Amino acid sequence: MNGILSWFVSVGxxxxxxxxxxxxxxxxxKKVDVMxxxxxxxxxxxxxxxxxxxxxxxxxxxxxxxxxxxxxxxxTQVLSPLADLLGIPQExxxxxxxxxxxxxxxxxxxxxxxxxxxPDSFAGRAASVLYSCxxxxxxxIPVYCAAAKVTNSRQALPAALLGSLAGTVCSVxxxxxxxx
Amino acid sequence: xxxxxxxxxxxxSLVAGFYYGKGEALTAALLSQSSQxxxxxxxxxxxICLWSGMMRAAERSGLTETLGRLLxxxxxxxxxGLYQRGANRAIEAITMNLSANLIGLxxxxxxxxxxxxxxMADLTFEQTSPHHQQPVRxxxxxxxxxxxxxxxxxxxxxxxxxxVRQAAGSAHPLEILPAVWLSSxxxxxxxLASAKLLSRFSPSFPRPRRILTPATPRKKI
Numbered sequence: 001m002n003g004i005l006s007w008f009v010s011v012g013x014x015x016x017x018x019x020x021x022x023x024x025x026x027x028x029x030k031k032v033d034v035m036x037x038x039x040x041x042x043x044x045x046x047x048x049x050x051x052x053x054x055x056x057x058x059x060x061x062x063x064x065x066x067x068x069x070x071x072x073x074x075x076t077q078v079l080s081p082l083a084d085l086l087g088i089p090q091e092x093x094x095x096x097x098x099x100x101x102x103x104x105x106x107x108x109x110x111x112x113x114x115x116x117x118x119p120d121s122f123a124g125r126a127a128s129v130l131y132s133c134x135x136x137x138x139x140x141i142p143v144y145c146a147a148a149k150v151t152n153s154r155q156a157l158p159a160a161l162l163g164s165l166a167g168t169v170c171s172v173x174x175x176x177x178x179x180x
Numbered sequence: 181x182x183x184x185x186x187x188x189x190x191x192x193s194l195v196a197g198f199y200y201g202k203g204e205a206l207t208a209a210l211l212s213q214s215s216q217x218x219x220x221x222x223x224x225x226x227x228i229c230l231w232s233g234m235m236r237a238a239e240r241s242g243l244t245e246t247l248g249r250l251l252x253x254x255x256x257x258x259x260x261g262l263y264q265r266g267a268n269r270a271i272e273a274i275t276m277n278l279s280a281n282l283i284g285l286x287x288x289x290x291x292x293x294x295x296x297x298x299x300m301a302d303l304t305f306e307q308t309s310p311h312h313q314q315p316v317r318x319x320x321x322x323x324x325x326x327x328x329x330x331x332x333x334x335x336x337x338x339x340x341x342x343x344v345r346q347a348a349g350s351a352h353p354l355e356i357l358p359a360v361w362l363s364s365x366x367x368x369x370x371x372l373a374s375a376k377l378l379s380r381f382s383p384s385f386p387r388p389r390r391i392l393t394p395a396t397p398r399k400k401i
Contacts, residue, residue, distance in 0.1 A: 011337075015283060015284075015285065016285070016288065019234075020230075020234060023234050023237060023238050023241075023243060024234065024237055026241055026243060027237040027238065027240060027241035027243070030240075030241040030242065032237060032240040032241045033240075034237050037233070037236045037237045037239075037240050038233035038234070038236060038237050039233065040233075040236055041229075041232040041233040041234070041235055041236025041237070042229035042230070042232055042233035042236075044232050044236075044295075045225075045228040045229040045230075045231065045232030045233065045291060046225065046228075046229055048228055048232070048291070048294050048295070048298070049221060049224060049225035049228045049229070050225075052221050052224070052294075053217065053218060053221045056217035056218075056220055056221050057214050057217040057218070058186065059186075059217070060213040060214070060216055060217040060220070061209070061210055061213045061214055061217070062186055062189040062190055062193070063189070063213070064209035064210065064212070064213030064216075065189075065190065065193040065194075065197070065206050065209050065210060065213075066189050066192065066193040066196075067209070068193070068197070068202060068205040068206055068208065068209035069192075069193035069194070069195075069196040069197035069200065069202055069205070069206055070196050070197070070199070070200040070202055071192050071193055071195075071196035071197075073200075074196050074199065074200075100331075107340070107344070110344060111344055111347075111348070114344065114345065114348035114350075115348055118348075118349075119345045119348040119349060119350035119353070120350055120351055120352070124348075124350075125356055125359070128341055128344075128345055128356050128360075129356050129359045129360050129363050130363070131341060132333075132335070132338040132340075132341045132360050132364070133332075133333075133360060133363035133364040133366070133367050134331065134332060134333060134364070134367050135330065135331050135332070135333035136331075137331040138185075138189075140293075140327065140330050140331050141182075141327050141331065142182055142185075142186075143290075143294075144293055144294060144297045144326075144327055144330065145182060145297070145319065145327075147294040147297045147298055147301075148297035148298055148300060148301035148317075148319075148323065149301060149305075149317055150182075150297075150301065150317050150318070150319045150323065151182060151183070151316055151317050151318075152181045152182065152316055152317065152318040152319065153181050153182050153319050153324070153327070154181060154318055154319050154324055154379070154382040155324060155374075155375050155378035155379055155381070155382045156319060156323075156324045156327040156328060156375065157181070157185060158374070158378055159324070159328055159371045159372075159374040159375035159378055160327070160328055160331040160332075160371050162370060162371060162374040163328065163331070163332060163367040163368065163370045163371025163372075163374065164331075164367060164371075165370075166366055166367060166370035166371075167332075167363050167364070167366055167367030167370070170362065170363040170366035170367070171359065171363040174358075174359040174362045174363050175356070175359050177359075178356075178358055178359050
């Protein structure tokens with residue numbers, strides 16, 4: 001198992017450079033003017049990135065305030081009976097609530113949780129699965145929509161949150177299933 | 181929708197801040213996060229340029245087309261609207277983004293996703309001139325499906341997770357992989373299904389086509 005892990009980790013380290021050089025060299029072989037194509041695309045990317053700054057300011061402020069205000073602690077208290085009903089351990093409930101909001105925040109929380117409960121405990125395993133079965137909906141949806149100048153994301157966020165609820169329940173169930 | 185989410189986040193944090201007496205923490209969060217936002221954006225700028233440049237080269241060499249053909253069985257079902265309109269450029273960006281997510285490139289997939297959204301927007305709102313810009317621009321069905329694919333973040337090898345578990349001293353950092361795949365798939369399927377169900381309650385309005393080709397008034401006979 002450790003051999004497989006180190007193989008995966010070393011492959012992971014190679015993905016980006018191999019892709020970068022591979023794509024550009026392949027394009028060169030195909031007689032594409034690689035340099036000017038790259039610069040053209042990068043120019044477009046620069047405009048996208050600049051448009052993102054105001055969105056990020058608004059979004060990160062809102063998320064930061066939400067986290068600093070203790071609203072998550074309040075929500076955890078309110079939701080804990082429901083979590084009991086669904087069989088979600090108390091330890092991973094705050095992580096489940098933070099996961100759709102903040103990527104770096106939930107990674108820090110996962111680290112802490114693994115240290116407290118142990119990575120191979122039930123809660124530790126469930127938290128690990130929970131962390132990687134969804135991404136930050138509150139960040140991705142507004143940022144992507146802003147890039148497309150979409151003002152109404154319609155049902156995207158509610159649907160993503162329902163999915164993340166299902167993912168939370170499923171991560172507990174699947175850890176029970178695979179590890180008894 | 182986005183406006184409502186933003187406002188309710190602010191309102192909730194103010195109320196909870198009052199309840200817990202965390203005025204100073206809120207101030208600190210506002211100040212640090214606003215400067216943090218610029219740092220994040222500037223850090224992302226380099227990666228965005230890198231990927232946009234790579235994508236342009238890949239498009240010129242026909243690589244994205246090949247990839248699109250490989251993923252066609254999946255994307256055809258997820259984004260039927262785009263194929264109906266023959267939106268090749270948007271489809272290519274989507275396939276690039278989805279495969280980057282799948283091989284676990286994470287943040288590097290964001291620029292590709294932004295490009296895909298821009299191209300879908302060009303398609304959905306193509307006929308509107310800047311002078312008659314619609315005040316409300318609704319996400320199309322394909323955009324919603326694409327957003328959900330990104331938030332579910334299906335990935336084969338969760339490398340960050342493996343590193344964190346190894347650092348925490350796990351005996352088998354990757355033994356949870358089957359559980360991760362199962363749960364990610366569950367997240368994706370449930371969100372896609374609920375998006376389908378909820379689309380009834382949040383219709384795409386205004387539909388560009390209806391507005392742009394007004395019915396010709398019938399001549400009275």
